[in-house]
Amino acid sequence: MAGNLKSIQRKGSEIAEKRGTEESPVVKWTLISLAVLFAVLFLLLPLLNVFYQAFHSGLQVYLDSLRDADSKSAIILTLKVAAVTVPLNVIFGLAAAWAIAKFDFRGKSLLNTLIDLPFSISPVVAGAMYILVYGVHGYFGPFLMKHDIRVIFSTPGIILVTVFTTFPFVARELIPIMQSTGTEQEQAALTLGAGGFRTFWQVTLPSVKWGIIYGVILCNARAMGEFGAVSVVSANVAGETQTIPLRIDSLYLESKTAAAFALASILAVLALISMAIKTYFEWKTEREEALAQMVVEEPS
Amino acid sequence: MSIELKNVSKVFGQVAAVRNVSFSVKDGELVALLGPSGGGKTTVLRMIAGLEVPTSGDILIRGQRVNDIRVQNRNIGFVFQNYALFKTMNVFKNIAFGLKVKKWKKPDIEERVQSLLELLDLKGMEKRFPHQLSGGQRQRVAIARALAPKPSVLLLDEPFGAVDAKIRQELREWLVHLHDDFNVTTLFVTHDQEEAMEVSNRIVIFSKGNLEQIGSPREVYEQPSNEFVARFIGVMNVLEAMVEGGIARVNELEFPTPDLKNGEKIKIGFRPYAVQISTDLALYRYRGVLRHTFFLGILLRLELELPSGQILRSRITKEEYAILGLKDGMEISCQIKQFRILSTENATLTAEITPNLPAPLPLGEGI
Known part of the structure; x- marks a missing residue:
């Protein structure tokens, strides 16, 4: 009897919940x-x-393959590349987002489109483009040779192409935030007597803080994981110009599967952490927005 | 003079937002800048603040020309339409911001902020962030923040635009009280004529970048300087008429206009209170039907329909309505005791005309 009643009730609520669409x-x-x-x-x-x-082959093999000198040097090079790329990206991203969100100027939409270029160009093509400019036979080749500066097949080249491929990350995060915030808070700071420097540090920067952090996470993940562009401009010399992805590739080709996957697992963990942080920030902003929607009772 | 504008114009690209505007505001006055949107009133306010630079003309604050003085150094308080609170700072830090900029000492800041919190009924809200406040509270924080560094002029852009009707009324009263307490020269922008009439000492009326009139609420209501002002301030019946033999006719309505030529087309305007009504069908000249009654509170607005279909708007008090025993659909007689000839916009209006008409019965007569 009771079971029957329950099933009828359930059926009733299902019908009620079903929408026409x-x-x-x-x-x-x-x-x-x-x-x-x-x-x-x-x-x-x-x-x-x-x-x-x-x-698969045990923890010892895993740790040993990470302690390998060439793998170690790959990790260090990758960290170096990220350490230079990410700050550059933040500076550029802030400048570009500010310019696009808060000023009106000729060629603004062109700049806006240009920022996305690295997303639509194949990384291999990006690498080739840099060889054409900085390589021995490139435009700056003779000049660089004369002054004994190596760009291509060396760390600067790797950094350059990584900067290129990660170009849009911070800017793309900041532009919508800055556009929606507008300039009123900055104007308010000015009417209260604040100068440009104080306004930037105390008003503008804090309001885009999450966007920057989010952009940095994505940028960092990409900078460490970039393969195509880097493989073109790096001579792929083990222990010298190999980043983690290149090292994984060559280990795999040498049939050192366990070592290759050990290094790969580091990148994978990094990606997972990035995703977790990203999800956390999304959840946090969503909650803040929901909170902002709530009307707080006026105290009587 | 606290604020003075001399022939100020502002051009954005090809568009003249403000044209040759001059007016002055006395120390301690509470002035409304009123006009329809796009009228240039906000641009005027932002120019006084220094957020916009005038294309030509001079702006003086306390006798000093401020055209070349930057926003930061003008010592003004500005309340933005959407408050523009610093969303990453709590209420206390928002209000204290201007004081920190001015390098006040910590205990002084504490004292000043606390007194403002008390005055604006924000006690206990210090630690809240803007997104945790209601619209009315945000508005009061914005006002407190603007007042904190003791500005010589307080400027408010559509201060009550973004809150609901009840809070709006409260905030209007706040503004008047604050103005009385601080006695700071205050200018606020609004498109709501009722708000301007209720709150301000004087009203500056703008339309399409031009200053149309400046005067006390009573002056602009009773002596509008042109048709725009007459129509913008309060409700007005406006009819188009043709003059024939010294009389302007609109359907069955006739208005004596002895000074105008035959065939001249004019506009006639009269306030709803100038339309007198009686249930005695023989008392007034025109017959009509009461089509609809709008309850506005103590006053009622009536929509009358004449036999020709001409609609007139009238206004009477609740008591009068009750004594006359009016009901929708009832037949009435009416007359227009005062009217104006509204010529073209911007032209100066002639004085109101009071034709020789029978006086209404005093209330309660015949009891």
Whole structure:
């Protein structure tokens, strides 16, 4: 009796919840299973496999392959590249976002489009472009040779192409934030007597703080993981011009699978941490926005 | 003179936002800049603040020409339409910002902020962030922040635009009280004529970048200088009429205009209170039907329809309505006791005309 009643109630509430625009359950569940299947097959399994392969031959092998001198030097070079690229990207991103969001000038939309260029150009082409400019036979080649400066096949070249490929990250994060904030807070600071310097540090920067952090995370992940562009301008010399992705590639070609996946697992962990932080910030901003929507009771 | 504008113009690209505006505001006055949107009133306010630079003309604050003085050094308080509170700072830090800039000592800042919090009924809100406040509270924080560094002039851009009607009324009263307490010269921009009439000592009316009139609320209501002002301030019946034999006619309505030529087309304007109504159908000249009654509170607005279909708007008090025993759909008689000839816009208006008409019955007569 009671069970019967419950099932009737459930049925009733299901009917009440169904909206006119809803698809039939068959379509709904087919689509959901398809999406989940693809995600598991193409994203999750390969990722898990990285860790499986890395630890497959035991923890000792894993640690040894990370202690290898060439792998160590790859990690250090990668950190160096990121350490130079990320701050440059922040400075450029702030300047570009400020210019696009707060000023009107000729060629603004061109600049806006140009920022996205690295997203649409293949990284290999980006690398080739730099060889054409800084390589031995490039425009600046003779000049650089004369002054004994090596750009291509050396660290500066790797940094240059990484800067290129990560160009849009911080700017793309900041532009919408700055556009929506407008300039009123800065104007308010001015009417209160504040100068440009104080206004920037105390008003502008704090209001785009999350955007910067978010942009830095994405930029950093990309800077460390870039392969195509770097492989073109790096001579791929183990222990000298190999970054982590290049090192993984050459280890794999040498059939040192465990070592390759050990290094790969470091990049994968980095990616996972980035994703986690990103999700946390998204959740945080969402919550803040929800909070802002709430009308607080006026005290009587 | 606290603020003086001399022939100030502002051109944005091809558009003249403000044209040759001159007016002055006395020390301690509370002045409304009123006009429809796009009238140039906000631009005038921003020029006084120094957020916009005038294309030509001079702006003086306390006798000093400030055209070349930067916003930071003008010693003004500015309240933005959307408050522009610093969203990463709490209420206390928002209000203290201007004081820190001016290098006040810590205990002095503490004291000043606390007294403002008390005055603006924001006690206990110090630690809250702007997004945790209601619209009215945000507005008061914005006012407190602007007042904190003791500005010589307080400028408010559409200060009550973004809050709901009830809070709006409260804030209007706040503004008047604050003005009384601080006695700081205050200018505020509004497009709401009622708000301007209620709050300010004087009103400056703008339209399309031109200053149309400046005067006390009573002056601009009773002696509008042109048709724009007459129509913008308060409700007005405006009819287009043709003069024939010294009489302007609109349907069955006739207005004596002995000085005008035959065939001249004019506009006639009269306030709703000038339309007198009686249930005695023989008392007044025109017959009509009461189509609809709008309740405005103590006053009621009536929509009358004449046999020709001409609609007139009238206004009477609740008591009068009750005594006359009016109801929608009732037949009435009416007359227009005062009217104006509204010529073209910008032209100066002639005085109001009071034709010789029978006086209304005093209330309660015949009891």
